[in-house]
Amino acid sequence: MENLKLQYLKSFFTRFDACFIIEHFLRYYKTWVEIDPLLLQPWLTNDVALDMILLENQFPFFVLEGLYNLAIPHHETLDLPSFLNVAFNYFKPHNQQNIRPEKSLLDLKIHEGVLRMPCFKVHSSTKIFIRNIIAFEQCHHLCSPNYITEYIMILDFLINTGKDVNILVEKKILVNLLDDDAVATMVNNLCCNVTLPYIKSGYRSLCDELNGFYENPRNKYKAIFIHDYLR
Template sequence: MDTQGSISNENKTDQLEDFALLIEMAELPQDSSVKDHCIYRVPQKVRHIKEAAYTPRVVSIGPFHHGEERLILMEKLKLGYLKSFLQGTGLTLDKCMSKLKEWEPMIRNCYAESIQLDSDPFLKMILIDAAFIIELFLRYYDVGNWIQSDPLFLKPWLAEDVAHDLILLENQLPFCVLNGLFKLATADIITGDFPSFLNLTFTYFADLNSQKIQPDSVSVKHFTDLLRVFYLPPVERLPKRSDVNNILDHLYSANELVEAGVKFKVDKTKKCFLELQYNNGVLTMPRLDVSDRTEFHLRNIVAFEQAQFPHETYITDYLKVLDFLIDDERDVNVLIHRGIITTLLGDSNEVATMINCLCSNLIQPNMNLEYLTICRQLKEFYEKPVNKWKAGMIHDYFDTPVKIATSIAAMVLLILTAIQTVCTVIPLVNSN
């Protein structure tokens, strides 16, 4: 009797039954829960291009980087802020934890992956991080009284790194949790002069709010979302969108467009750099200030757009157009000389590399309709025969100092040859 074969068949049957049970128990995420997600890990295909752009330098906020050894040093400071927060507001630890317990399903559902922490350690982490942020913002709002005593304000480099870390997509708490805990802490404050948590947030991030947007009608999911709001035009000025089409298969760079006769002009009246305009061969663009910080901000906003707003990628749209305009340092120089780009980076080539890498590995099912129209008009302008001929002439004979010198020398030689020929022919004609 083949006992071994019988046991083997039984094992296979058990494995199939287990597999069938696993399939039976499987469930796809419900639409309602997926819609609540707003905090994501950056996809590896994007993250690997520049890890540092998505990774906190000194402080972890939320679960994604919690417990990382290099960030442990800040945990002691966060506990000190929690103690100060509780003492200053009169809240008890029990009351905070009880309220967070009520919110726990909502908090967990804000993260786009299951958080492998039990309830108690998860809520303690949320409380420590939330209290740290609220206390930090309160101290910053009253910075004159804290500048000589707060551990962060005494080390400007550390305060700068903390501010940097607070806007990273992977380093977020839901804004509603911060706001809810702040309201709990200030429920007994009667004076109407006390700021809302949104006002505190706008004060802390004031240097990023170049458009001077007011907090009155702003609703945000977290600080990365707020950063995106700072970059967008008002909702009523957001253009319609359209499917990406073959217009984007090939577009001409800034240097090529200039050779064809396109004029680039800076618009000094607009604070939102997304608002491009094209009219009769003139492309008008607001100024873009480029620095290391610009890259970190844009990378996190783009990652957030890809996950949260795949059909409203307004920042990504702009970077896509900029990517088309910029192939190398010559294109960057065109935009710098017109005042459209200012840069604190090392050189024009570094700016070109940064812009070209920002759009790597991104998916874009649709695009800002105004940008698509501008791209089509620029392409049509360049491809007019006379403009294309002009661009070809400039590219072939006048786009480098050596070519210019060579072309001028050839023309001078041609003129001199013509003069010599005329001078030779005239006496012959007169003699006849």
């Protein structure tokens, strides 16, 4: 495996793409005196960032990390972090969900018929981010969990129309920076033609419990009574 990695690393050593990515990330980690003429316009900078997120433009991480360590072998003494931290710093502004290890986006819970979900922010770039993560999970679904695909499918169960989006916004589950109908269309289409052999037991039991609560006649009559007489 190590020999394969070494061959792969050597085959990419002269590629300008990898060198560009490393330099580009470093420019954002530390302010360079020299200005890159290719990125004088803000929209160009944003386009480059979005292009790097696309699955078809991905480099194997170990290639970039290996080149970084070869180019800057003593990066610790130069007050530069590991390439992982440099990359994380570059994409930090795009983490608009503000996801933290202790407060996972996928932490769905149900208690006495009440579904609790962490807040999810929907903006103009959400479709690009989510679609590329789903595509990545589809390419590796046999060897890694489909965390985001399963989450979007659960969201798709809850959202059919713009009215459903509006309810989730009122309940502070969604922060919507788009039109309600546009969000509904986006969610309904994200998992089209997506293969998911199974859904993890936690989500499956959550769906069963939600359906059971909904089908309970007592809960149905209670909802009708509140809707018709206790507005």
